[in-house]
Amino acid sequence: AQSVTQLGSHVSVSEGALVLLRCNYSSSVPPYLFWYVQYPNQGLQLLLKYTSAATLVKGINGFEAEFKKSETSFHLTKPSAHMSDAAEYFCAVATGGGNKLTFGTGTQLKVEL
Amino acid sequence: DTAVSQTPKYLVTQMGNDKSIKCEQNLGHDTMYWYKQDSKKFLKIMFSYNNKELIINETVPNRFSPKSPDKAHLNLHINSLELGDSAVYFCASSHLEREAQETQYFGPGTRLLVL
Numbered sequence: 001a002q003s004v005t006q007l008g009s010h011v012s013v014s015e016g017a018l019v020l021l022r023c024n025y026s027s028s029v030p031p032y033l034f035w036y037v038q039y040p041n042q043g044l045q046l047l048l049k050y051t052s053a054a055t056l057v058k059g060i061n062g063f064e065a066e067f068k069k070s071e072t073s074f075h076l077t078k079p080s081a082h083m084s085d086a087a088e089y090f091c092a093v094a095t096g097g098g099n100k101l102t103f104g105t106g107t108q109l110k111v112e113l
Numbered sequence: 114d115t116a117v118s119q120t121p122k123y124l125v126t127q128m129g130n131d132k133s134i135k136c137e138q139n140l141g142h143d144t145m146y147w148y149k150q151d152s153k154k155f156l157k158i159m160f161s162y163n164n165k166e167l168i169i170n171e172t173v174p175n176r177f178s179p180k181s182p183d184k185a186h187l188n189l190h191i192n193s194l195e196l197g198d199s200a201v202y203f204c205a206s207s208h209l210e211r212e213a214q215e216t217q218y219f220g221p222g223t224r225l226l227v228l
Contacts, residue, residue: 032213043117043203043219044156051214088154094213099144100169101217103156 002027002093004074006104014112019063019078021107023091026072032094033074034101035065039087047089050074061085086111116140117220119204125226126194134189134223136204144168144209145187146217147179150201162187163209194227201225 007022025031032051036044048059055067065076074091091104117138126132138145146169147159161169162181176192191198204220 034216036219038154041222043221044205045219046216049214049216090156094215099207099209099213099215099217100158100161101146101148102158106154106156 002029002031002095002102004033004091004093004102004104006089006091006107008107009105010108010110012110012112013081015083016080019076019081019085019109021076021089021091021109023065023074023076023104024072025074025091025093027093033065033067034092034094035059035063035074035076036090036092036103037087038090038106044090047076081109081111083111083113085109117204117206117218119202119220119223121223122221123224123226125228127228128194128196130194131190131192132194132225133191134202134204134225136187136189136220138185138204138206138218138220140206140218142206142208142218143184144207144215145181145184146205146207147187147189148203148205148219150203150222152200156203160187160189196227199225199227 003026005024034049035047048057050067058064092101120135144163146161150156160179165181178190181187201222205217207215207217
């Protein structure tokens with residue numbers, strides 16, 4: 001079975017600081033990995049996804065993530081946090097047999113002045 | 114234009130009642146999903162339909178019954194509601210051609226509160 005683990009349920013950064021949200025995966029086959037963002041009282045929006053084309057994936061709003069097979073990681077980064085980045089972030093792995101998404105437990109990002 | 118829409122947005126009801134949540138997508142996708150997000154924000158898939166056929170059915174009580182009248186709609190009917198059913202229910206849709214590579218697009222969610 002495939003799974004993802006998000007370390008840190010809450011992350012707090014200062015505006016302008018580096019954002020690093022951690023995600024590690026467990027998979028017996030090459031994984032397809034996703035980062036979604038959920039703003040308060042809204043649905044999930046795709047930030048970026050890894051589908052084996054390139055290990056460094058660039059997404060929307062200045063976010064990017066690097067797939068590291070040796071570390072089984074897919075951490076999300078942004079060089080400079082903005083107040084509007086405050087939200088819940090979910091890492092997910094997809095499996096075949098119907099495109100089932102398995103989500104991590106989420107990381108709430110807080111951005112402080 | 115709303116890509117994936119759900120109605121109602123909020124639903125407050127008594128234990129034991131039966132309720133339905135509707136979902137529609139205008140993205141031309143052939144696959145639709147229902148996810149449940151609990152109070153700790155944990156998201157878990159419940160069902161998936163491809164061209165009106167059930168393809169994913171997780172361990173969900175049989176009080177939950179999805180219905181897909183056509184590939185643009187996937188409704189969720191819940192019988193005999195229980196307190197533990199209180200959650201946010203998200204509908205999503207995608208293509209299925211490349212299976213696990215496909216992006217799922219989520220609706221805004223339906224916040225269900227069972228009293």
